[in-house]
Amino acid sequence: MIAVIIKDYSDFFGSFPKFMSNKNPIGIFDSGLGGLTVFREIERALPYEDIVYFGDTARLPYGSKSKDTIMRFSTENILFLLKKKVKLVVVACNTSSSFALDYFKNIFTVPVLGVIKAGVDKALKLSKTQRIGVIATKSTIASARYKKELLDCDKNVIVYSKACPLFVPLVEEGVFTGKIVDGAVNMYLKSLKGKVDTLILGCTHYPLLKTAISGYLKGVYLIDSAKEVSLRVRMILEENNLLNNTKRKPKKEFYVTDKPREFMKSAKIFLKKEISRPKVVNV
Numbered sequence: 001m002i003a004v005i006i007k008d009y010s011d012f013f014g015s016f017p018k019f020m021s022n023k024n025p026i027g028i029f030d031s032g033l034g035g036l037t038v039f040r041e042i043e044r045a046l047p048y049e050d051i052v053y054f055g056d057t058a059r060l061p062y063g064s065k066s067k068d069t070i071m072r073f074s075t076e077n078i079l080f081l082l083k084k085k086v087k088l089v090v091v092a093c094n095t096s097s098s099f100a101l102d103y104f105k106n107i108f109t110v111p112v113l114g115v116i117k118a119g120v121d122k123a124l125k126l127s128k129t130q131r132i133g134v135i136a137t138k139s140t141i142a143s144a145r146y147k148k149e150l151l152d153c154d155k156n157v158i159v160y161s162k163a164c165p166l167f168v169p170l171v172e173e174g175v176f177t178g179k180i181v182d183g184a185v186n187m188y189l190k191s192l193k194g195k196v197d198t199l200i201l202g203c204t205h206y207p208l209l210k211t212a213i214s215g216y217l218k219g220v221y222l223i224d225s226a227k228e229v230s231l232r233v234r235m236i237l238e239e240n241n242l243l244n245n246t247k248r249k250p251k252k253e254f255y256v257t258d259k260p261r262e263f264m265k266s267a268k269i270f271l272k273k274e275i276s277r278p279k280v281v282n283v
């Protein structure tokens with residue numbers, strides 16, 4: 001094994017095996033569709049990488065499940081991606097990243113990167129008042145992982161956390177704007193209005209509600225972890241000479257545990273393009 005050069009990510013663990021080639025794909029997993037926001041950004045930042053995306057559509061949502069269950073599901077998902085010979089696993093799901101990453105520390109044969117620290121670092125960089133909001137699923141908020149990461153970096157930060165459980169089903173239904181979204185945004189974000197200057201969108205689905213959220217919290221920086229994590233993936237691969245720069249059309253494979261047709265339909269809304277038909281697998 002060779003040592004990973006980047007050491008200051010608290011949600012990045014493991015080392016690249018010596019035999020790893022830059023031609024191996026990047027693996028991404030999420031509880032379902034939401035991780036496509038991370039897929040989309042990784043695709044943009046790393047246009048020549050092959051990507052294997054795994055969505056655990058049979059067992060979602062993770063955001064209301066217990067720590068033990070989330071850890072078990074997440075471990076199974078990573079083991080599946082390892083069979084696809086990925087060079088790096090990106091845990092796109094914030095709920096999995098919140099609970100399972102410490103447990104994943106150095107137990108897999110390739111490095112595992114979560115989405116929490118990338119968003120935290122960006123929020124700390126942008127915030128001028130050190131009053132930062134975090135919105136996420138119930139389980140992510142209950143884990144207090146974002147809060148801990150923020151305070152570990154800067155103990156003077158005041159963190160306002162809010163679970164927004166209705167945001168996920170709205171996005172899953174393809175409802176991103178309009179009266180119902182505005183009502184949910186008002187209900188959840190009322191308590192943050194005027195208090196924070198930066199808001200971390202701590203859930204895969206929330207970047208799709210950016211228009212509604214920024215309309216409500218005018219002037220507040222919205223942190224899209226997906227974008228930040230894609231830059232981090234790029235940096236990690238570059239620093240370890242594992243970036244695939246061969247100019248060609250890369251391969252994108254999709255795997256789900258249920259409902260491939262629905263996944264494909266929603267993927268078209270998320271990515272604004274067609275994807276190849278996902279294969280259904282059991283993990």
Ligand code: DGL
Pocket residue numbers: 030031032034035060061062063064092093094095096137140168202203204205
């Ligand atoms: N992917 C989850 C997350 O980012 C949201 C959807 C779910 O609850 O499974 O936390």
